[in-house]
Amino acid sequence: MAADSEKYWYNLTTGQVERGFASPAVDRAGPFDTEEEAAHAPQLLKERSRAWAEDDARENDWGSGNSEK
Template sequence: MSSGERKYWYNTTSGEVEYGYISPAVDRVGPFDTAEAAANAMQTLRERAEAWAVEERIDDDWHKTTDVDGK
């Protein structure tokens, strides 16, 4: 048994929290250690996406400043 079978997942199709591999992988987000964390999966994904977008903008700005000097 893999560790994912003993974790919680959020089903993006049904909006339900599942324990273990119940639905197809394409419909699952996770794994999460708790049912509460799985229930908050979409908020967690939004927060992570926003943080990654900020990091990308910082990286892009850094590259623009270094490319101007050709360095």
């Protein structure tokens, strides 16, 4: 448990960085190793979301007009 207490979380509701134990919470992103990493969570989440959407589009061949029905 000691290692978890050293982790940082970004609270999506308050916009604040929190330090504490790993526990399920729908309003927190993380864990992050440093406070600075946690502070950049919104940007990181946005970048990952965009990358996943691009991967999905490539895998599903979206927008190519080659859909099979």
